[in-house]
Amino acid sequence: MSSFGEWTLLHGLPAFSYTMDQERDPRALWDPILDPPTRRHVVHLGNRRITLVADNFGRCDLFDEHTGLRWLTRGTGVSRIGELSTAGSTAERLFGPTFAVVRVADERVSLERTVLCPEGEQPWVLIRLRVRNLTGEPVRLALTEEWESRPADVRLISGPVPAADPGLELELLGGERTRSxxxxxxxxxETETITEFRYGLLNEGTAGFEGAVGIEGTAGLEGAGLEGAGFEGAGFEESLAKLVARLPRAHAVQAPEAEREIPWHAALLTGGACADGVLGGHTLDQGSCYSFRHGFNGAARDPLQHALPLVYTEPDLALSVLRNTCAWGSPDGDLPYALRPDKSPWTDLFRPSDQNLWTLWLGVEYLAATGDVQAFGEAVPYHPVHAAEAVPLGENLRRQFRFFADVVGRGEHGHVRMLNADWNDLAISMSGVPREEMIEHGESVLNSAMAAWVLPRYAALAERLGDHATGAEARKLGEELRDLVAGEWNGRWFRRAYGPGAVVGEDDLWLEVQPWAILCGAASPVQARGLLERIEDTAAAGSPLGARVRWPAAQGADGAIWYAINMTLVWAAAAHAPELGWAWWRRMSLAAHAAAYPDVWEGTLSGPDAYLPPESVRPGRTWDLAGVGVAMQAYPVANLHAHAQPLLAYLRLLGVEPEISGALRIGGGASFESRVLTVGAALRGGTPA
Structure with a gap:
């Protein structure tokens, strides 16, 4: 249903065949708002180190976040044989989970070019060129692989600026290597040959891997006569086999698109990870305009929530992201809002009050699913700017709990203080209360409701680590906050916040607090069911992509449809209105966006963190704050919320979640299978396989 192409299978994996002629089709042109209109459409693919940005012109970018936010190349990567080139609009273009394919042909030869991010942490891509002779007679041809190093560091807010040469190299496997x-x-x-190259930061690797030889081992095929080259990392066939084994599988009668989208989301989510050469572990930056255009990794809550579904697919990566994000912080348990392009803390914009809750939540989820108590005894460093001793992960989490309880604290009504933001960066400006008064005295019912779910489960974690005093305190605080949230029911929905002499959310529904009020137990079953139905009739009414964050709402960001909030909404519905939960999950899908907005590229393979509602001036696209030089629309794809949230919401619909006891609950109703968890459609009360 997309104007840009259609889904297919390649190497047994979901892939998208891009068929639009972007040079002639007027639908290809789109406006990034902060930059000139363009016909370029990209998809971000990767391994645990390098990011490949493949586009509809058959070209590639490489991006690396190992020591800072840096573009290695911009709009390069092309193969040529004679007059035939892989760059252009007439080529066949396919985007796979970790690879991009371009196919071109003339009267003499056909050329298939695959650029693959090999499994692992290799800071380079593998290029496989398959050339076929179409003449029936032997021919001699020159095959050329071209890349151009165009390094650019991403400067905070202002975008990319030229940078020093990072040492990119191109290597013909078994042959020449060059920096040109x-x-x-x-x-x-005579008939067919396969030639392989690799391009990237080759000097970071070590010898020891025998690369694929340029000869296909099948009768009748002729190779280029190349010997295998030694390097570390998986080769082409091995990488594809590992990828197939790594990606989860799903099947749901309630949502047939899950079979294709669950492995796709898992691949693009993990493709956003990068081994961190400064803080250790892996970062899981939310990407999109934040990293690739505006130059920061933030907020701290984002990599934590992106890692939550990885607990059930690649738990080692989830733990690595938890450790990495804890290392952003200071010894008192504070987490900065974000990291600058050089990975230094950025604290002078927002001072959110919710970030510690996300860290505790990921720790809870990891322990409930894996039982890996030992991980919490391993030391985690603090950010180098603090020159502080590393402490065990469990102690790091305890200090974060202390910071939340003692420094963030509670306000006059007993709710968690807001500081200058909670989950919603613009909550204060949207509250109608003077900014300084809200920062000093504002209280977030949202944070209270979230804490009322997280803290009792963190209590179980603390007690399992032998810290019974912290466990008792966390449990008591969670119960008190749950009772306070229950008192915020106004007969229609739960209030959102308090300011000096002001109640926020009495007359309008703020969506973000509603699911957490249900999840933490503040809503009775009757209230929960009625509230979910009211949301369907109001905030979600007439919206093909999900529920608006506020109702009634002004057009634009105030009424945007946020992946992170629709995930909790699906989760809340799983127990009280599962038919709504499945319907809302389908609205989160790529298929739903393609059906509603077939001419919009964002949402086809990836997306932003939020979409504008149907009544906005740009429905199906995303928000901008162009007046302050910030816009999601400037880079509206490759936001990891577009992949993490559908994954986690799907698992929640299957009843997969930590209980208050610290154990993992699993329900059923649809199927999911990864290397660490199997849930059957008819399973009830099962355990991880």
Missing amino acids: GRLTVTLDL
Whole structure:
């Protein structure tokens, strides 16, 4: 249903065949708002180190976040044989979970170019070129692989600026290596040959891997006569086999698109990870305009919530992200809002009050699913700017709880203080209360409701680590906050916040607090069911992509449809109105966006963190604050919320979640299978396989 192409299978994996002629089709042109209109459409793919940005012109970018936010190349990567080139609008283009394919042909030869991010932490891509002779007679042809190093560091807010040469190299496997970015091979071609290159930061690898030979081991095929080269990392076939084994599988009668989208989301989510050369572990930056255009990794809550579904697919990566994000902080348990492009803390914009809750939540989820108590005894460093001793992960979490309880604290009504933001960065400006008064005295019912779910489960974690005093305190605080949230029911929905002499959310529904009020037990079953139905009739009414964050709402960001909030909404519905939960999950899908907005590229393979509602001036696209030089629309794809939230929401619909006891609950009703968890459609009360 997309104007840009259609889904298919390639190497047994979901892939998208891009068929639009972007040079002639007027639908290809789109406006980034902060930059000139363009016909370029990209998808971000990756391994645990390098990001490949493949586009509809057959070209590639490489991005690396190992020591800072840096573009390695911009709009390069092309193969040529004679007059035939893989760059252009007439080529066949396919985007797979970790690879991009371009196919071109003329009267003499066909050329298939695959650029693959090999499994693991390799800071380079593997390029496989398959050339076929179409003439029936032997031919001699020159095959050229070209890349151009165009390094650019991403400066905070202002975008990319030229940077020093990072040392990119191009290597013909079994042959020449060059830093010029151009290599040519002479082919004496009878039928078919395969030639492989790799491009990237090759000096970071070590010898020890025998690369694929340029000869296909099948009768009748002729190779380029290349020997295998030694390097570390998986080769082409091995990487694809590992990818197939790594990605989860799903099947749901209630949502047929899950079979394709669950493995796709898992691949693009993990493709956003990067081994952190400064803080250790892996970062899981939310990407999109934040990293690639505006130059920061934030907020701290984002990598934590992106890692939650990884607990059930790649738990080692989830733990690595938890450790990495804890290392952003200071010894008193505070987490900065974000990291600057050089990975230094950025604290002078927002001072949110919810971030510790996300850290505790990820710790709870990891322990409930894996039982890996030992991980909480391993030391985690603090950010180097603090020159502080590393402490065990469990102690780091305890200090974060103390910061939340003692420094964030509670306000006049007993709710968690807001500081200058909670989950919603603009909650204060949208509250109608003077800014300084709200910062000093504002209280977040949202944070209270979230804490009322997180803290009793953190109590179980603390007690399992032998810290019974902290466990008792966390449990008591969670119960008190749950009772306070219950008192915020106004007969229609739960109030949102308090300011000096002001109640926020009495006359309008703020969506973000409603699911957490249900999840933490503040709503009775009757209230929960009625509230979910009211949301369907109000905030979600007439919206093909999900529920608006506020109702009634002004057009624009005030009424945007946020992946993170619709995830909790699906989760809340799972126990009280599962038919709504499945319907809302389907609205989160890529299929739903393609059906509603077939001419909009964002939402086809990836997306932003939020979409504008149907009544806005740009429905199906995303928000902008162009007046202050910030816009999601400037880079509206590759936000990891678009992949993490559908994954986690799907698992919640299957009843997969930590209980107050610290144990993992699993329900059923649809199927999910990864290397660490199997849930059957008819399973009830099962355990991880």
